[in-house]
Amino acid sequence: MKNTSPLSQIYLDANATTPVLPQAAAAAVNSMKVLFGNPSSSHITGLKAKDLMEQTRANARKVIGADTGNVIFTSGATEGIQTAIISALVEAKKSLDSDKQYSLLYGATEHKAVPESLKHWNQILGINADIKAIPVDGMGNLDKQFIEKEAPSALMICTMAVNNETGVYQDLLALEQVIRHANKHIFWMVDCVQALGKTPLNLAETTIDYAPFSGHKLYAPKGIGFVYIRQSAPFTPIIAGGGQESGLRSGTENLPGMAAINVIFEMLLNEQDSVFANLDTLSGYQTQLVNTLNTAFPEVVYNHSVENSVPTTINFAISGFSSKEIMDLFDAANIRVSSGSACSSKVTRSFVLDAMGLPAWQSESAIRLSFGPAITQTEVDQACQRITSAAKALTHSCMILDNGEIDEKQPLNGLVQLRFGSNCTWVYADQQSKQAFIIDPLPELNDRLDTLLQCQQLELVAVIDTHGHADHQSGRTFLADKHLPTQQTDALGWPQACLQHSQLQYIEIGHQWLVKVATPGHTDDSMTLLLCSPFKDKNDIKQQCQFAFCGDTVLMGSLGRTNFDSSSATDMFSSLKLIHSLIGSDTLICASHDYNNEFTTHLSAECQRNPLLRNTLNGQLDVYEFEKLKADLDSHLCDQTGSEIMCGALTDSQLAGQAIVEYNHQSLNYALANDEVTLIDIREPHEYALQHTEDSSENVPLTRLVQFIQQQQQQKHHKWVLVCRSGSRSFVAAQAMHRLGFDNVAHLKGGYALSS
Numbered sequence: 001m002k003n004t005s006p007l008s009q010i011y012l013d014a015n016a017t018t019p020v021l022p023q024a025a026a027a028a029v030n031s032m033k034v035l036f037g038n039p040s041s042s043h044i045t046g047l048k049a050k051d052l053m054e055q056t057r058a059n060a061r062k063v064i065g066a067d068t069g070n071v072i073f074t075s076g077a078t079e080g081i082q083t084a085i086i087s088a089l090v091e092a093k094k095s096l097d098s099d100k101q102y103s104l105l106y107g108a109t110e111h112k113a114v115p116e117s118l119k120h121w122n123q124i125l126g127i128n129a130d131i132k133a134i135p136v137d138g139m140g141n142l143d144k145q146f147i148e149k150e151a152p153s154a155l156m157i158c159t160m161a162v163n164n165e166t167g168v169y170q171d172l173l174a175l176e177q178v179i180r181h182a183n184k185h186i187f188w189m190v191d192c193v194q195a196l197g198k199t200p201l202n203l204a205e206t207t208i209d210y211a212p213f214s215g216h217k218l219y220a221p222k223g224i225g226f227v228y229i230r231q232s233a234p235f236t237p238i239i240a241g242g243g244q245e246s247g248l249r250s251g252t253e254n255l256p257g258m259a260a261i262n263v264i265f266e267m268l269l270n271e272q273d274s275v276f277a278n279l280d281t282l283s284g285y286q287t288q289l290v291n292t293l294n295t296a297f298p299e300v301v302y303n304h305s306v307e308n309s310v311p312t313t314i315n316f317a318i319s320g321f322s323s324k325e326i327m328d329l330f331d332a333a334n335i336r337v338s339s340g341s342a343c344s345s346k347v348t349r350s351f352v353l354d355a356m357g358l359p360a361w362q363s364e365s366a367i368r369l370s371f372g373p374a375i376t377q378t379e380v381d382q383a384c385q386r387i388t389s390a391a392k393a394l395t396h397s398c399m400i401l402d403n404g405e406i407d408e409k410q411p412l413n414g415l416v417q418l419r420f421g422s423n424c425t426w427v428y429a430d431q432q433s434k435q436a437f438i439i440d441p442l443p444e445l446n447d448r449l450d451t452l453l454q455c456q457q458l459e460l461v462a463v464i465d466t467h468g469h470a471d472h473q474s475g476r477t478f479l480a481d482k483h484l485p486t487q488q489t490d491a492l493g494w495p496q497a498c499l500q501h502s503q504l505q506y507i508e509i510g511h512q513w514l515v516k517v518a519t520p521g522h523t524d525d526s527m528t529l530l531l532c533s534p535f536k537d538k539n540d541i542k543q544q545c546q547f548a549f550c551g552d553t554v555l556m557g558s559l560g561r562t563n564f565d566s567s568s569a570t571d572m573f574s575s576l577k578l579i580h581s582l583i584g585s586d587t588l589i590c591a592s593h594d595y596n597n598e599f600t601t602h603l604s605a606e607c608q609r610n611p612l613l614r615n616t617l618n619g620q621l622d623v624y625e626f627e628k629l630k631a632d633l634d635s636h637l638c639d640q641t642g643s644e645i646m647c648g649a650l651t652d653s654q655l656a657g658q659a660i661v662e663y664n665h666q667s668l669n670y671a672l673a674n675d676e677v678t679l680i681d682i683r684e685p686h687e688y689a690l691q692h693t694e695d696s697s698e699n700v701p702l703t704r705l706v707q708f709i710q711q712q713q714q715q716k717h718h719k720w721v722l723v724c725r726s727g728s729r730s731f732v733a734a735q736a737m738h739r740l741g742f743d744n745v746a747h748l749k750g751g752y753a754l755s756s
Contacts, residue, residue: 007333007334007386007690007691008334008382009334009336010333010334010335010336010379010382010383010386011336012335012336012337012369012370012371012383013336013337013338013368013369013370014217014312014370014371014372014375015164015165015167015194015217015312015313015338015368015370016338016370017216017217017222018216018217018218018219018372018374019219020219020220020221020260021219021263021264021275021374023263023267023275024219024220024221024259024260024261024263024264025221025260027259027260027262027263028221028256028257028259028260029256030259031049031052031255031256031258031259032256035048035049035052035255035259036049036255037049037050037255038252039052039053039244039253039255040242040244040252049255052255052258052259052262053073053253053255053258055262056073056258056259056261056262056265057071057073059262059265059266059269060226060261060265062265062269063196063201063265063268063269064192064196064201064202064203064211064213064228065200065201065202065203065204065205066203066204066228067204068204068230068231069203069204069228069229069230069231069233070228070229070231070235070248071226071227071228071229072226072227072229072245072248072249073224073225073226073245073249073253073254073257073258074212074224074225074226074227074249075223075224075225075254076214076215076216076222076223076224076225077113077191077193077212077213077214077217077225078113078117079212079225079227079238080210080211080212080213080214080225080226080227081113081114081117081189081191081212082117082121082238083210083212083227083229083235083238083249084187084189084209084210084212084227084229085117085118085121085156085158085189086121086236086238087187087210087229087233087234087235087236088155088156088187088189088209088210088233088234089121089122089125089127089155089156090125090234090236091187091234091236092127092155092156092187093125093126093127096127100153101129101130101153102127102129102130102153102154102155103129103130103131103132103150103153103154103155104118104122104129104130104131104132104154104155104156104157104158105132105133105134105147105150105151105154105156105157105158106118106131106132106133106134106157106158106159107133107134107136107142107158107159107160107170108133108134108135108136108355109136109140109160109163109165109166109168109351109352109355109356110158110159110160110191111160111164111191111193114158114189114191115131115133118131118156118158119131127155129154129155132150132154133355134146134147134150134157134159135355136355136356137356137357138356138357138358139168139304139305139307139308139356140163140166140168140304140308140309140352140356141168141170141171141308142159142170142175144174144175144178147175147178147179147182148178148181148182151178151179151182151183151186152182152183154183154186155186155187156186156187156188156189157179157186157187157188157189158188158189158190158191159175159188159189159190159191160190160191160194161190161191161192161194161195161199161201161211162192162193162194162195162198162199162309162310163194163309163352164193164194165313165315165350165352165353165366165368166303166304166309166313166315166352166353166356166368167194167304167309167310167311167312167313167314167315167370168304168308168309169195169199169308169309169310172190172206172208173206176188176206176207176208179207180207187209187210187233187234188207188208188209188210189208189209189210189211189212190208190210190211191211191212192211192212192213192228193212193213193214193217194217194310194313195310196213196214196217196218197218197264197268197276197372197373198279198282198310198311198312198373199279199310203228203230207230208228208230209229209230209233210227210228210229210230210233211227211228212225212226212227212228213225213226213227213228215257215260215261215264218264218372218373219264219372219374220257220260220261220263220264221256221257221260223254223257224254224257224258224260224261226261235248237249239251275374276373276374277373277374277375277376279311282311282312282373282375283306283311285311285371285375285377285380286306286311286312286314288380288384289314289369289380289383289384289387290302290314292383292384292387292388293314293316293387295388296387296388296390296391297318297391299318299319299320299447300316300317300318300319301316301317301318301319301362302314302315302316303315303316303317303353303356303358303362303366304356312370312371312372312373313368313369313370314368314369314370315353315366315367315368315369316366316367316369317361317362317365317366317367318365318367319361319365319447320444320445320447320448321365321399322364322365322420323339323348323364323365323366323367324339325684326339326365326367327339327367328683328684328687328725329390329393329394329684329686329687329690330367330387330390331687331725332390332393332683332686332687332688332690332691332725333386333387333389333390333393333690333691334386334691335383335386335387335390337367337368337369337370338367338368338370339366339367339368348364349363349364350363350366353366361444389690390686390690393686393687393689393690394686395455396410396685396686396689397410397684397685397686397689397701398410398412398451398452398455398456399448399451399452399686410685410689411431411456412427412429412431412452412456412458413429413430413431414428414429414704414707414711415427415428415547415590415704415706415707415710416428416429416703416704416707417590417599417600417703417704417705417706418442418445418448418449418703419594420442420444420445422593422594422595423440423442423472423592423593424440424590424591424592424593424594425438425439425440425441425442425445425449425475426438426439426440426549426590427439427449427452428509428531428547429456429458430509430510430511430512432510432511433459433509433510433511434456434457434458434459435458435459435460435461435509435510436453436456436458436459436460436461436509437460437461437462437463437464437507437509437514438460438462438463438464438479439463439464439465439466439529439549439590440464440465440466440469440474440549440551440592441463441465441474441475441476441479442472442474442475443472443473443474443475443478444475445475446475446478446479449475449479450478450479450482450483453483460479460483460484461495461507461508461509462484462487462489462493462494462495462507462514463476463479463480463483463484463493464476464492464493464494464529465492465493466492466526466527466528466529466549466550466551466552466592467492467522467523467525467526467527467551467552467592468491468492468523468525468566469592470523470564470647476492476493480493491525492525492527494516494527495507498516501513501535502535502537502538504516504517504538509531511533511534512531512532512533512546513530513531513532513533513534513535514529514530514531515529515530515531515532515541516528516529517529517530517578517579517582519550519551519553519575519578519579520568520571520572520575521553521560521562521567521568521569521571521572521573521574521575521576522551522552522553522560522561522562522564522567522572522647523564523566523567524566524567524568524571525566526551526552526553526560526575527551528548528549528550528551528553528575528579529548529549530545530547530548530549530582530583531545531546531547531548531549532544532545532546533546538581538582541582541583542582542583542584542587545582545583545584545587546587546588546710547587547588547589547590547706547710548579548583548587548588548589548590549590550579550589550590550591551591551592552591552592552593552647552648553572553575553576553579554576554579554589554591554601554603554606554613555591555593555595555647555648556591556594556595556596556598556600556601556606557595557596557598557606557609557610557648558610558633558648558649559572559576559610559612559613559630559633559648560572560647560648561634561637561646561647561648561649562630562631562634563631563634563637569626569627569630569631570623570627572626572630573616573623573626573627574623576613576616576617577616577617579603580603580617583603584603585602585603585604585607586602586603586604586713587602587603588600588601588602588706588709588710589601589602589603589606590706592647593647593648595646595648597732597736598732598735598736598739599702599705599706599709599733599736600705600706600709600736600740601739601740602740603617605739605740605741612626612629612630612633633649634649635649636649637649660731660734660735660738660745660746660747661744661745661746661747662731662746662747662748662749663721663746663747663748663749664748664749664750664754665748665750665754665755668721668748668755671719671721675719676718676719677719677720677721678698678718678719678720678721679698679721679723680698680699680700680708680720680721680722680723681698681699681700681723681724682699682700682701682702682705682722682723682724682729682730682733683699683701683702683724683725683729684701684702684703685699685701687725688701702724702729702733705733705736705737709736709737709740709742712742716741716742716743717743717744718742718744719744719746720737720742720744720745720746721745721746721747721748722734722737722745722746722747722748723747723748723751723752723755724751724752725751725752725753726750726751726752726753727747727748727749727750727751727753727754728751730747730748730751731747731749733747734746734747
């Protein structure tokens, strides 16, 4: 399956922002062209503008059920949050008892704007209260017992009506009973941003003191919002000036924004003339999307319950896939969803899901699919079709199985680098013999590796660890038990039934040899595995060797640590010299860890930035000097409980980035027309299959970049231009290639996202 036709956008990230409805946009334009007066002016044009403003305020009151209290227009929810917190804390400060210790409470799953604002103003105002997060249970519900205990000494409590990541809503009436029973005078702010249009509100009947809202989360423009302030709640203006908004919020009013959000209010108040679906219809859409996800991805898990969440948010994770991988897949299918991941070697987690106590993998793999009440049945149908297509693309690249059917699969031939965080697993497949081996298998990748073997119909020859890993468990036993149940091996998986040549043990994979070399140092069991063509003797290896899998002996930008109980700097000194004598300076090294997104390296590149390695290999250091300098390098390691164990010390001076030529869309088109430029699409095969440009002459997935680098060793001066979805992956890939001598490599800045 390959698609070169443009796909229409399916937007399912409404909790982040929404498109402005045409009717709202038209009202904003009309206010700029016709009702453009200053509401503070006393002439007719100004009076008409003021009338529009007050109509909008009256409608806002109706929508949120606030016939009493103040409604002040703001620039958005963040300003509303500041208004609430400053107003509450300024008032609270007046009656502080110097002998008491106070606290400020907020829900552990609140938007970051709330705790960060509390910390800021707590410090600025000199209140110095303890800031405490209210725990939540696995359903996302606030811990009422904690509130009962802490509220009596708290000055303010901040909660949410609806969570922005999970759609979980709080029972505000039940919360109110707990809060007011514990402390009648505590100031209470409720973030209502995600509640507008998705759940009924009647604020005047509650004792909520402050409630911020934002327009752009419900089809109004960015830059318009409002805040509700209870009649009896204190208020401190945070913007002084001309006295607009009855002196409560100075600055000329954003009339176009008010005109637009007023249209949204009118649709919420007049359902018969509204494009908004009711809650029952939205629940039906949610069910349809959930059913589609269940069918498309049988391993899907949901991170919240529909029992206590609004129907417009679905937060899910797919076993075996990072959130970034699903984001990239959906983006290739032109489906817009959101994720907490970034393009880095670290796995980013959702603090909301962590607070709910969900397993780490669900937090790391979370995807949020969200839609607004203006979505239509046609759009939901299209979304479901596209999600199904995206899942089929994964079967194309053998990332999931399609009912056991093996057809039109992307053939695998050569080396693949799979990662989980900074850990690397290496898979080599020989398409002709249908054989494969796996090095340093990670348990998080077991299902994917198993699927890959089945889908490609590969015979697993060996699954081997380069050493005993201190920072993670190996996935070797699972794979060996399933695919090599009778194979006899040593403790790391090296087959006992191996061959021997020039005093080196090896196994065959197609016409290649995988050679074992003992290289202790990082650990006493460390070994290096060399993938070579058959050689005559040891001196011939460097000409025949393609890849050196050296575990953590040589890392990109460092050397493996030698301060474990099983480590020896003396042995590492000898092992480094042995590796150099066998593979030379330019054989690609495939390490067990990639802490800086560099993919691969060789000794020549490492010697340029690592003086310890350089002076070891050129004979300027003896073993005693090496031991001393190696201990100094390892002193940069900082092992903290609960953090990742680093297998080598990295210093900033050794990880300087490369300057890369960056094309934009216009300059790239010119280069393609006039220069000998080759465009390489580095997205994964499933992304490429869903949609790609005919200009790209080749698809080189990032997982197969190391194989590509090895194949192009004689083309280092060719003009390569790398492209991906956003420009992030292409940039780090271009940096990696440039560091290895590809001096004309470039990338498309902004990727496909900014190329049209």
